[in-house]
Amino acid sequence: MDTRISALPPRAHFRRRRGAVRSLTAVAIAATCIASGLTACSSDGSGSGSKVTLTIGEWTNPGAIEFTQQLNAAFEKAHPGVTVKLQQAPTANNAWQQLTSSLLQSKSVDVLAQFAPTQQAYAPSYTKLQPGGAAALVTAGKLVDLKDQPFMKNYDTTMQQAAVGYNGGVYGVMAAEYVSTGAIWYKKDLLAKYNLQVPSTFQEFLDDCATLKSKGVTPIFAAGKDGFQGGIWNGIMNQTLMAGHPSSDSVKVSTDRATAFWQKTQSWNDPVYKTISQEYQQAVKYLEPGAAGVAQLTAPGVWATQANNYPFLLDGSWDSATIQQANPKLNLGFFQLPGTNNAADNRVVVKPDLTWVVPTTSAHQDLAMQWLAFFSQPDNYKKWLTATGSVSTQPALTNAGLSWMDWLDAHSKDAFAQLTNPWVPAGASTDAGGPDFYKLAPIGSDSIDTILKRSAEAYQKAVK
Amino acid sequence: MPRCLFGTPRTRRFIPWASIAIPGLGWLLFGLYPSLATIGYSFTQYSGLPGTPLNFCGLCNYTNAFTALSSTVWDAIRVSLIYVVGVTVFQNAIGMGLALLLNRRGRSYAVYRALIFMPQIFSVAVVGAIFSLIFDPFSGPLDKLLHGAFGVTSTFLGSDRLALPLVMLVNVWMFSGYSMLIYIAGLRNIPAEVYEAASLDGAGRFRLFRNMTFPLLAPAFTVNMFLTVVGSLGEYALILVLAGGQHGTQTLGIYMFTSAFNAGSAELGYGSMLAMLQFFLTLIVGGGVLWTLRRREVAL
Numbered sequence: 001m002d003t004r005i006s007a008l009p010p011r012a013h014f015r016r017r018r019g020a021v022r023s024l025t026a027v028a029i030a031a032t033c034i035a036s037g038l039t040a041c042s043s044d045g046s047g048s049g050s051k052v053t054l055t056i057g058e059w060t061n062p063g064a065i066e067f068t069q070q071l072n073a074a075f076e077k078a079h080p081g082v083t084v085k086l087q088q089a090p091t092a093n094n095a096w097q098q099l100t101s102s103l104l105q106s107k108s109v110d111v112l113a114q115f116a117p118t119q120q121a122y123a124p125s126y127t128k129l130q131p132g133g134a135a136a137l138v139t140a141g142k143l144v145d146l147k148d149q150p151f152m153k154n155y156d157t158t159m160q161q162a163a164v165g166y167n168g169g170v171y172g173v174m175a176a177e178y179v180s181t182g183a184i185w186y187k188k189d190l191l192a193k194y195n196l197q198v199p200s201t202f203q204e205f206l207d208d209c210a211t212l213k214s215k216g217v218t219p220i221f222a223a224g225k226d227g228f229q230g231g232i233w234n235g236i237m238n239q240t241l242m243a244g245h246p247s248s249d250s251v252k253v254s255t256d257r258a259t260a261f262w263q264k265t266q267s268w269n270d271p272v273y274k275t276i277s278q279e280y281q282q283a284v285k286y287l288e289p290g291a292a293g294v295a296q297l298t299a300p301g302v303w304a305t306q307a308n309n310y311p312f313l314l315d316g317s318w319d320s321a322t323i324q325q326a327n328p329k330l331n332l333g334f335f336q337l338p339g340t341n342n343a344a345d346n347r348v349v350v351k352p353d354l355t356w357v358v359p360t361t362s363a364h365q366d367l368a369m370q371w372l373a374f375f376s377q378p379d380n381y382k383k384w385l386t387a388t389g390s391v392s393t394q395p396a397l398t399n400a401g402l403s404w405m406d407w408l409d410a411h412s413k414d415a416f417a418q419l420t421n422p423w424v425p426a427g428a429s430t431d432a433g434g435p436d437f438y439k440l441a442p443i444g445s446d447s448i449d450t451i452l453k454r455s456a457e458a459y460q461k462a463v464k
Numbered sequence: 465m466p467r468c469l470f471g472t473p474r475t476r477r478f479i480p481w482a483s484i485a486i487p488g489l490g491w492l493l494f495g496l497y498p499s500l501a502t503i504g505y506s507f508t509q510y511s512g513l514p515g516t517p518l519n520f521c522g523l524c525n526y527t528n529a530f531t532a533l534s535s536t537v538w539d540a541i542r543v544s545l546i547y548v549v550g551v552t553v554f555q556n557a558i559g560m561g562l563a564l565l566l567n568r569r570g571r572s573y574a575v576y577r578a579l580i581f582m583p584q585i586f587s588v589a590v591v592g593a594i595f596s597l598i599f600d601p602f603s604g605p606l607d608k609l610l611h612g613a614f615g616v617t618s619t620f621l622g623s624d625r626l627a628l629p630l631v632m633l634v635n636v637w638m639f640s641g642y643s644m645l646i647y648i649a650g651l652r653n654i655p656a657e658v659y660e661a662a663s664l665d666g667a668g669r670f671r672l673f674r675n676m677t678f679p680l681l682a683p684a685f686t687v688n689m690f691l692t693v694v695g696s697l698g699e700y701a702l703i704l705v706l707a708g709g710q711h712g713t714q715t716l717g718i719y720m721f722t723s724a725f726n727a728g729s730a731e732l733g734y735g736s737m738l739a740m741l742q743f744f745l746t747l748i749v750g751g752g753v754l755w756t757l758r759r760r761e762v763a764l
Contacts, residue, residue, distance in 0.1 A: 093704055093705065093708075094721070094726060097725045097726065097730060098725065100513070101512065101513060104513060104514040104515065105514040130509045130511065130517075130519065131511070132511045132729045132730055132731065133511070133513070133729060133730065136511040136513050136516040137513055137515065139516075140513075140515050140516040140517055142513075142514075142515040142516070224619070225619075225621060225622040225707075225708075225710065225711075226708065227710070289617075290602065290607075290617060290619050290622075291619075291622075292619040293599065293601040293618070293619030293620045293621055293623065294600070294602060294622065295596060295600070295621075297596075298600060298602075298603065302602050302603060426509070426528070426731040426734045427525065427528040427529055427536075427537075427723070427731070427734050428536075429536045430536065438624070438710055439624075444624060445624070
């Protein structure tokens with residue numbers, strides 16, 4: 001038995017009890033405050049005076065983040081009592097993947113950006129491949145079906161189905177798509193200085209490069225350290241394989257190719273890939289020799305500030321804000337690398353990109369839908385296009401009004417969705433997914449035959 | 465009744481248990497649980513995204529890695545071993561050299577030691593960013609220096625020949641100061657009388673080092689070698705920031721990280737299997753080094 005308290009003098013004993021009562025009261029008050037705070041947090045925002053925090057997760061892209069912050073401020077103004085919190089992380093070094101996992105695990109995100117999974121993420125059951133990324137969330141029933149939301153009427157249904165559809169549902173809003181493969185930024189003034197036009201065939205592109213080289217100008221710049229030279233190979237490959245197909249066939253062409261690879265009736269060693277690789281090498285010989293050491297983090301800035309050299313930059317069309325921040329005076333243009341010698345086949349290749357999804361764990365789904373509806377309003381969406389340089393996914397809006405998008409605006413009508421790679425099992429060699437541009441000459445030292453043979457063998461081994 | 469600072473004798477009995485329980489709980493939550501979970505995940509096909517299914521597949525990831533699929537695992541193990549050998553040898557040689565040079569009294573030597581130790585306190589991200597800029601072939605000073613002095617250029621971290629040695633160089637630069645401090649502590653434990661006796665016997669500087677200093681540094685050598693081997697085997701952040709695992713820099717650690725956490729194609733199950741391989745590799749190499757050097761210490 002503890003005798004210490006009873007041994008205290010009566011006044012001290014009383015003081016101690018009074019202290020204990022005070023502590024209990026303080027704890028009770030704190031608990032009440034926390035409980036009332038939690039009640040306010042779990043409110044859906046419909047009640048007057050209630051406070052709600054809507055959390056948006058988005059990867060760092062300067063233009064997109066700036067727009068989202070402005071949109072959030074406008075949304076807060078239109079919805080008194082609502083605070084919109086933006087969580088962001090760069091995609092570099094898998095930081096975005098980490099943030100996504102944390103937000104989903106803590107069930108603390110209401111609207112989340114995801115890369116559009118496309119239909120290729122759902123491989124047939126005979127492959128025994130499990131979907132990854134957003135597709136894994138879709139198949140696990142962790143994303144809200146947005147198909148019947150009124151704001152979805154603003155978007156092209158077929159395009160949304162292809163990007164983020166599954167079993168009749170649409171599990172996100174694909175809000176941005178970019179030219180990713182064969183995407184070329186160019187300096188309009190530099191081309192004009194040498195009386196050159198934007199090429200419409202592959203041979204014209206090579207001729208432009210040859211002319212520039214003869215004038216002492218290095219034609220092409222790229223972040224070779226991060227594999228951006230591969231954009232040339234993939235650009236040529238997309239247009240070559242889609243030649244003669246309507247744009248709407250791109251999902252079918254991808255699926256047919258993936259099936260043929262899996263069934264081993266096609267391989268990386270086929271003549272078509274040899275031809276594509278030969279054309280790649282013809283173009284890459286005009287690349288800056290030191291490009292292999294240039295990181296994507298610095299490439300757009302370095303290119304933008306060298307006004308009299310490097311007319312062409314291999315980079316995705318998402319980088320307009322970065323380039324223009326580095327050199328606001330640059331007269332910037334953009335075009336798709338013509339990958340074949342038939343101009344009609346050289347259509348724009350777009351890649352579905354940022355897709356807003358609403359996790360089923362969101363505590364504020366109604367408010368999340370209101371935010372998406374607000375985002376999708378044509379006025380706001382047009383600002384989004386201007387800020388990001390995205391190709392529009394709303395049929396009613398075809399032109400963002402950006403000067404560098406003049407070529408894209410004129411040529412996007414027949415754009416097709418970028419072809420996806422054959423299905424590759426987890427753990428397969430990277431060579432199985434296609435040629436390794438780090439090793440292919442002139443960046444690396446391996447010949448076309450070596451590279452394609454290695455890829456073909458790796459794929460054969462992977463699907464054995 | 466005697467009163468004390470930490471309560472009654474009865475409550476005081478719980479203080480040691482509480483002292484163990486708090487860090488113990490931390491270890492259970494952040495050490496043991498993730499380790500056990502990693503073992504479990506290595507037998508599954510799992511994307512790693514919360515809420516997605518965890519499909520048990522037995523040894524599928526292990527068999528895929530070694531039989532059905534790729535040579536990537538073997539390549540990664542080979543690169544890891546090259547990295548470990550290179551970093552361990554150079555970091556210890558430089559650390560020991562610096563320790564011999566700077567193990568003197570005087571304020572200026574303290575400043576030198578602090579400067580050499582300083583890179584250790586920088587975060588990997590800062591060091592990675594600094595050296596990425598230094599090695600940039602366009603805006604970096606190293607290319608300009610090479611071009612100015614020898615008329616040659618290089619792509620540095622974009623070169624298949626140079627990327628791995630350069631990453632190893634940065635690793636050695638960052639952690640040599642740490643090795644130096646351990647060697648200095650070892651040097652200060654060697655009694656001065658030993659050197660005096662050897663000098664009287666006519667031993668020169670090289671013989672003093674070979675026959676006295678190096679054998680008597682054996683405990684510090686063992687600690688340094690073991691820490692460097694284990695540290696460099698587990699290193700992935702510096703490699704990721706500098707070279708991203710490209711151009712022949714894909715160690716097992718990098719391969720594990722990119723497999724487990726790559727956006728859009730993350731395979732936590734496969735990545736966990738690679739983490740298990742990394743664990744066994746560390747156990748074999750680190751354990752082997754420790755066992756060999758301990759035996760050497762006993763023999764000395």
